[in-house]
Amino acid sequence: MNENNFVIETQDLTKQFKKVVAVDRLNLSVRKGEIFGLLGPDGAGKTTTIRMLCAIMDPTEGSARVAGFDTKKEPEEIKKRIGYMAQQFSLYGDLTVLENLTFFADIFEVGRKERQERIERLLEFARLTRFKGRRAAHLSGGMQKKLALACTLIHQPEIIFLDEPTTGVDPVSRREFWDILTELHIGGVTLFVSTPYMDEAERCSRASLMFDGNIIVCDTPERIKGLVEGQLLELRPDELREAAQLIAGLPGVLEVQTYGDLLHVFVDDAARRTPELEAALVGVGIAAEGLRRTRPRMEEAFISLIRKRSEEDT
Amino acid sequence: MSDYAVEVVDLTKRFGDFVAVDGVTFHINRGEIFGFLGPNGAGKTTTIRMLLGLLRPTSGYATVMGYDIVKQAEDVRKNIGYMSQRFSLYHDLTVGENLDFYGRTYGVRGQRLRERKRFAIQMAGLEGRERELTRNLSGGWKQRLALGAAILHEPKMLFLDEPTAGVDPISRRAFWDLLYELAEGGTTIFVTTHYMDEAEHCQDLAFIHGGRIIAEGAPEDIKLDRMRGQVLEIDCTQPDVAIGVLREMGLFEEVALYGAQIHAVAEGIDEYKPRIAQALAEAGIEVHTMDVIAPSLEDVFISSVRNHVNGEE
Numbered sequence: 001m002n003e004n005n006f007v008i009e010t011q012d013l014t015k016q017f018k019k020v021v022a023v024d025r026l027n028l029s030v031r032k033g034e035i036f037g038l039l040g041p042d043g044a045g046k047t048t049t050i051r052m053l054c055a056i057m058d059p060t061e062g063s064a065r066v067a068g069f070d071t072k073k074e075p076e077e078i079k080k081r082i083g084y085m086a087q088q089f090s091l092y093g094d095l096t097v098l099e100n101l102t103f104f105a106d107i108f109e110v111g112r113k114e115r116q117e118r119i120e121r122l123l124e125f126a127r128l129t130r131f132k133g134r135r136a137a138h139l140s141g142g143m144q145k146k147l148a149l150a151c152t153l154i155h156q157p158e159i160i161f162l163d164e165p166t167t168g169v170d171p172v173s174r175r176e177f178w179d180i181l182t183e184l185h186i187g188g189v190t191l192f193v194s195t196p197y198m199d200e201a202e203r204c205s206r207a208s209l210m211f212d213g214n215i216i217v218c219d220t221p222e223r224i225k226g227l228v229e230g231q232l233l234e235l236r237p238d239e240l241r242e243a244a245q246l247i248a249g250l251p252g253v254l255e256v257q258t259y260g261d262l263l264h265v266f267v268d269d270a271a272r273r274t275p276e277l278e279a280a281l282v283g284v285g286i287a288a289e290g291l292r293r294t295r296p297r298m299e300e301a302f303i304s305l306i307r308k309r310s311e312e313d314t
Numbered sequence: 315m316s317d318y319a320v321e322v323v324d325l326t327k328r329f330g331d332f333v334a335v336d337g338v339t340f341h342i343n344r345g346e347i348f349g350f351l352g353p354n355g356a357g358k359t360t361t362i363r364m365l366l367g368l369l370r371p372t373s374g375y376a377t378v379m380g381y382d383i384v385k386q387a388e389d390v391r392k393n394i395g396y397m398s399q400r401f402s403l404y405h406d407l408t409v410g411e412n413l414d415f416y417g418r419t420y421g422v423r424g425q426r427l428r429e430r431k432r433f434a435i436q437m438a439g440l441e442g443r444e445r446e447l448t449r450n451l452s453g454g455w456k457q458r459l460a461l462g463a464a465i466l467h468e469p470k471m472l473f474l475d476e477p478t479a480g481v482d483p484i485s486r487r488a489f490w491d492l493l494y495e496l497a498e499g500g501t502t503i504f505v506t507t508h509y510m511d512e513a514e515h516c517q518d519l520a521f522i523h524g525g526r527i528i529a530e531g532a533p534e535d536i537k538l539d540r541m542r543g544q545v546l547e548i549d550c551t552q553p554d555v556a557i558g559v560l561r562e563m564g565l566f567e568e569v570a571l572y573g574a575q576i577h578a579v580a581e582g583i584d585e586y587k588p589r590i591a592q593a594l595a596e597a598g599i600e601v602h603t604m605d606v607i608a609p610s611l612e613d614v615f616i617s618s619v620r621n622h623v624n625g626e627e
Contacts, residue, residue: 040482041453041480041481041482041483041485042453042480042481043452043453043480044482140355141354141355168354168508169353169354170352170353170354170355170356170508171353171508171510171612171615171616171619172353172615172616172619172620173353175570175612175616178570179570182557182570182571185554185571186554186557186558186571196479196480197509198483198511199510199511199610199612202572202573203570203571203572203573204573205573205574211482220573220574221572221573222573222574222575236534241498258494258515259514259515259533260347260514260515260516260517260532260533260534261517261532261533261534262514262533262534290534294608295607297511298511299483299486299511302483303483303484303487306483306484307484
């Protein structure tokens with residue numbers, strides 16, 4: 001392992017399928033114990049990246065090291081040390097929760113002695129103890145994801161790759177799933193998680209946004225939000241459209257966005273522009289509630305950064 | 315005729331013993347963007363299918379654009395546009411052919427079809443790409459084309475079922491800008507989503523869970539009314555350790571790690587600040603900041619579901 005303690009490192013990692021470059025000279029590094037988020041829309045290259053890192057698929061160019069081993073030359077060493085929860089994770093629907101865990105314990109050759117204790121602990125951890133006799137096919141979507149995670153953990157991997165573990169899961173289960181991931185993180189496991197939900201970046205130690213095979217932003221959630229140009233004001237005017245038009249023309253206003261009945265206004269200096277904005281609205285007789293400074297949402301931060309980047313490119 | 319674009323009274327659908335939709339009541343004002351939120355299996359799709367006149371309710375009553383969904387199902391379908399989750403475009407047809415197909419389905423012909431096609435293509439930003447195969451379009455383009463197809467016949471009401479799943483953030487934003495334009499032009503929009511952050515774009519919302527509406531209103535009002543407790547964001551050293559200390563205090567409904575910060579939720583959380591500071595200090599943790607922050611809609615949804623579940627037990 002190198003001195004920076006990176007447990008995942010890629011160099012110009014590339015995967016080309018016939019005409020399509022799914023992953024395009026990707027460089028990333030993940031520190032031991034981090035929750036690393038790989039965010040992006042469908043087709044951005046998230047799954048291909050994960051499959052290459054899990055040594056299931058070879059890159060067409062470039063290289064990657066995972067847990068200190070080269071994915072191309074030493075795939076078996078890597079497979080021993082990682083857990084991989086695929087998007088279409090295959091549980092055995094006819095088997096019970098307990099039988100599924102036992103089955104995976106067999107595959108990963110977990111010894112008879114450790115097995116029972118470990119399975120019980122994982123059931124508890126995934127909050128599935130009450131359901132251990134239930135067939136996997138009869139679990140809710142959220143519970144199936146938790147069982148899949150428990151199966152992924154049976155051989156106590158150092159690094160876990162999760163490909164869109166929360167897609168299609170209800171918000172309550174999603175929150176619970178992230179709480180479980182946080183517990184693993186506190187326990188020192190490195191987590192590499194892909195997701196199409198921008199707001200999940202907030203739960204990561206570092207988050208990256210992938211787009212067309214490449215990472216365009218990668219930083220801590222706080223710093224990603226800090227990269228947004230300007231400061232954000234929020235208000236709820238009674239004449240939304242008129243207020244938006246008026247505000248867009250005021251000095252120091254960078255951007256105006258509508259959210260239902262709310263306006264989000266990016267300004268150069270919140271302290272200075274707040275009274276000016278208030279005065280302008282009063283001047284035309286528009287009433288507004290709840291004018292205050294707020295923080296950009298993760299999605300707003302990403303959009304602002306993508307736009308800035310494409311302006312720089314042209 | 316109902317003043318509302320959609321009026322739903324005590325609508326119920328049973329499948330055998332299973333109650334998919336359980337006495338749902340709500341209404342949508344004309345020209346409004348209404349968000350219908352809930353997890354998979356909560357009853358969203360069943361409700362939409364009843365409103366589109368595709369599925370007969372077991373009991374209850376609903377009108378869409380003034381038409382009874384049971385007795386006047388044909389009129390309902392003529393007056394609405396519908397865009398389904400998978401965008402229902404024909405991948406082996408070109409952009410132009412897809413629009414022709416939907417035009418004919420909706421009875422739009424001749425000069426009017428040509429005009430509407432031009433409008434749809436311009437709206438989707440697909441000028442000059444009419445002859446391209448739909449399969450070659452990326453997610454954001456397909457989505458805008460599907461929207462164009464759904465409004466070829468200029469419906470006054472639009473149903474969108476999970477329209478932005480899997481689309482990149484820039485396209486998602488562009489799509490919402492189109493929806494705002496349509497709503498400003500007087501179109502009523504009913505949209506389902508499971509992206510909680512996206513729900514903030516809607517003027518009015520209903521949360522459905524287990525077949526019942528558990529919260530409804532404008533996003534800001536729902537946040538004020540339904541959130542039991544406030545969210546405290548704590549920025550401190552050793553958050554991994556701090557989270558354990560906070561959980562041991564046993565005061566909070568929830569303690570969760572967000573990057574390097576902690577969110578703790580409790581009623582009257584302001585008053586707990588000194589106790590929290592003390593407990594963390596005793597554990598050798600230094601607190602940088604501690605602020606009450608606005609809850610997200612997801613925070614509110616989770617709080618509502620928990621209240622709902624606890625209320626039943």
